[in-house]
Amino acid sequence: MKNLKLIFFSLLTVAVFTSCTSDDAPAVEAPLGAYQNGILIVNEGNFGQDNSSISFISGDLATFQTNAFTAVNPTLTLGNTAQSISFNEDKAYVVVNVSNKIEVLNRYTLQHIATISTGLTNPRFVAFANGKGYVTNWGDATSSSDDYVAVLNLSTNAISASIPVVEGPERLVENNGKLYVAHKGGYGQGNKISVINSNSNSVESTITVGDVPGSLEISNGFLYVLCEGSPSWAGTETIGKLHKINLSNTSQITTLDFTLGNHPQNLDLDGGNIYYTNSNNVYKIAESNFTLPTTSLFNTTSNNVSSFYGFAVKASKIFVADPNDYSSAGEIFIFNESGAVLSTKTVGVAPNGFYFN
DSSP states (O other), X not given: OHHHHHHHHHHHHXXXXXXXHHHHXXXXXXXXXXXXXXXXXXXXXXXXXXXXXXXXXXXXXXXXXXXXXXHHOTTOXXXXXXXXXXXXXXXXXXXETTTTEEEEEETTTOOEEEEEOSSOXXXXXXXXXXXXXXXXXXXXXXXXXXXXXEEEETTTXXXXXXXXXXXXXXXXXXXXXEEXXXXXXXXXXXXXXXXXXXXXXXXXXXXXXXXXXXXXXXXXXXXXXXXXXXXXXXXXXOOOEEEEEETTSTTOEEEEEOOTTOOOEEEEEETTEEXXXXXXXXXXXXXXXXXXXXXXXXXXXXXXXOOOSEEEEETTEEEEEEOTTSSSEEEEEEEXXXXXXXXXXXXXXXXXXXXXX
């Protein structure tokens, strides 16, 4: 009897210890893939050649791959002039402009899933609304009247409809089932934002903004649109503008005007702040204090940055893509807000954007 009690007590102790250990131990989720929690960098490659690529740097900046797409898909080429990446659920949609296609990948493993190559002409960017994808297309560059937004069926990876829009649809963002499309102008200079209703797949209104709206973001019920202004070589130079548009009443617009000769670019939002570039300077504005700053955060001239071809801000780290000569390997720089370089890497030809996975 004593032995039976001892055995019972021992088994009970093991069970209690096991139960407590199981309950108290934090659940550890298996990683979804080698490219989770990192940054994908799009490299356009040489125009006219199938040498676009995707580089990768981990979130802690410790791991780097120059050509992650080819490492995962060694028998495939990404194509001619990769333009952008958009994420939806576990997929990455890579728009390849000159190849007139979208490559669909698993966003965490970069494993190739499908190619969309019908119904696209000069595609630029993708956004998602109401269970569908929306792709901006310039159409034939010699025509100003054939531009459109293609509607993508995400189940079949087929273009199901096209929405005619004014010339030069570029970046677009979604809010409450509506798409806000910036018309930078293609090879011209645009000044419109199209508002697309994703229920009817039609343009329900347009908003007139400054010339050449190059980037736009949404935060706290407002649409921010950074307009570069027409350059002097286009004929008549115009000023850059930064708009803050109330999405509950899009006629309510607050505008900040830049001085003539300044052509700001690369709008991004992070942590309640607005960031943009102008010449070789990086600027910051608090969303709560919507006024143009008198001084920049820092200047990149001493770092030999030739241009801000790609730009992003994440957790107060500032990411800059420098294409150098656009024909050989480019570089990426990661700065803190004081302008100190945290990391720099050599990437593919003509890096143009950062995508936080």
